[in-house]
Amino acid sequence: MKTQINGTDILELGFPEGKIIGIALKINSKRNGFTRDEMIANFKNVLETPENYIDDKIFSKLAVALIEKSNEKPEDFIALNQNPNAYSAYGLDHIEDGARKQMEVAMKLPVTVAGALMPDAHQGYGLPIGGVLATKNAIIPYGVGVDIGCRMALSVYDIPEDFYFENEAKFKKELITNSIFGAGHGFHGQYKSDHAVLENETFNMNPFVKNLKDKAWSQLGSSGGGNHFVEFGIMEFAKDDAVLNIPKGKYVALLTHSGSRGMGATIAGHYTKIAKDECKLPEVAKNLAYLDMNSQLGQEYWLAMNLAGDYASACHEIIHNKMERALGATILAKVENHHNFAWKEIWNGEEVIVHRKGATPAGKGVMGIIPGSMTAPGFLVRGKGEENAINSASHGAGRQMSRTQAIKNITQTEMKSILRDHGVTLIGAGLDEAPMAYKDINQVMEAQKELVDVVAKFTPKLVRMADDGSKED
Incomplete structure (x- = not known):
């Protein structure tokens, strides 16, 4: 039975985003003898009639904050449109109200x-994860997300399926040797990698970005925490693919997921x-604050965002190069795509800024990788260029449990059992990344049949993730 109350619960009661949520959470942390249901009931009452709680020993601060919020003058903020355009949504029945x-x-x-919501969508900060938003001459930092340029990268090797099962110990050794995880973790001294991205002139754009270079260098080629992974699996092509020039069959493949590490989060x-x-936007929209692309600040962010994206790509390149050398294999195909980014694209004949926060580019013919979970298949896809989806698709299965909910509701025994049932070996990861915390990837793929064609299926077999409980995404 759920006993905790988190920010999402309070938002769903109708509280405005921002500091008021923090005040409510602080009150809840003390609990003051109330059960979860009693606390929820009190929060509802304070929201409906805050004037009755101004002198209350427990809820007075929350009541005053709500009253002050209600007295803010609309003219102090940029007005929101009262009759917004509709947005397209896919798999809407399985998307939470918060998103x-x-x-x-x-x-x-x-x-x-224009806007679109992908079938893996769930609530985030500002724009939901799985949200796609096209804007006119404006860039929204939280529309891009915290882990700028986070991406998937795939290498399909000329190694048959049987070779993996006959040599699993070797693959495990190379996975541990050639990957490193955890928020804040990086390399030192002779273990540091080098890459042309470190010579990017954008590092000299301003003192703020310049000061990030040393940290970027130390973390170059690492994977971070949260839902990031490096994994070996079996890639199955049900038929010949002429574009990639890969015959029908099953091959060993390496799949990686991570982003721009501490540099991107700081930017x-x-x-x-x-x-x-x-x-200055109203409280309900403040995490969607945007910068004019014609302004110096807008251009600064745009350049810094692109630098972080290039850096994230370099991290994957280093991991894949290390693994290619270690295995002595030939790569038949490499595919890479990113999310948590913004692109200049043409929409209805005009240039717009397309934000894809946890959404995959899926223009016509564009290749992408959509993972499931550590026990669910992922899919190599080719975009159909669906305009209603703003040429996008999901970036994964999407969470159906928050990290907190997963830790509270899933046991180690349950997680070990599902891993065993699927023949998956796991190195690291906590209960917050348990397969049951994610939506059904097959359901998600069914909801976006008009957005992508499936080219091949990836089945995870050996998965490495951070084991430090990091929340870095």
């Missing part, structure tokens, strides 16, 4: 041109704060 509400707010921004935090100072 829908966030998308509805995003569609009210005066700079919004996201820095420019989000600037955007909120520059772009």
Whole structure:
């Protein structure tokens, strides 16, 4: 039975995003003898009639904050559109209300041109994860996300399926030797990698970005924490693929998922704060604060975002190069795609900025990888270029449990059992990344049949993730 109350629970009661959520969570942390249901009931009452709680010993601060919020003058903020355009949604029956509400707010921004919600969507900060938003001449740092340029990278080897099962110990050794995980973790001294991305002139753009270079160098080629992984699996092509020039069959493949590490997170935090100072939006939309692309700050963020994306790509390149050398294998195909990014694209004949926060580019013929979980298949796909989806698809299965919920509701025994049933060897990872915390990938793929064609199926066999409980995504 659920006993905890988190920010999502309070948002769903109707509380506005922002500091008021923090006040409520602080009150809840003390609990003051209330059960979860009693605390929820009290929160509802305070929200409905805050004036009755101004002198209450427990809820007075929350009540005063709500009253102050209600007295804010609309003219102090950039007005939201009252009649926003509709957005396209896929698999809507399996998308939580919080994500829908966030998308509805995003569609009210005066700079919004179009929007779409992918079937793996769930609530995030500002734009929901799985949200796609096209804007006119404006960039939203939280529309991109914290882990800028996070991506999937795939190498399909000329190694048959049987060879993996006959040599699993070797693959395990190389996986441990050639990958490193955990928030804040990196390399030192002679173990540091080198890459042309470190010579990118954008590092000299301003003192803020320049100061990130040493940290970027130390973490180059590492994978971070949270849902990031490096894994070996079996890639099955049910038929010949002429574009990739790969015959029908089953091959060993390496799949990696990670992003721009500490550098990207620092850039996201820095420019989000600037955007909120520059772009005063109502509380419900404040995490969607945007920067004008014609402004110096807008251009700074754009360049920094692209640098972080290039850096994330370099991290994957280093991992895949190391593994290729270690295995002595020939790569038949490499595919890479990213999310948590913004692109300049043409929409209805005009240039727009397309934000894909946890969404995969799926223009016509564009290759992508959509993973499931550590026990569920992933899919190599080719985009169909569906305009209603703004040429996008999901970036994975999507969470159906928050990290907190997963840790509370899933046992180690249950996790070990499902891994054993699927023949998956796991190195690292906590209960927050248990397969049961994710939606059914087959259901997600069914909901986006009009967005992508499946080219091949990837079945994970040997998975490595951070084991430090890191929440870095």
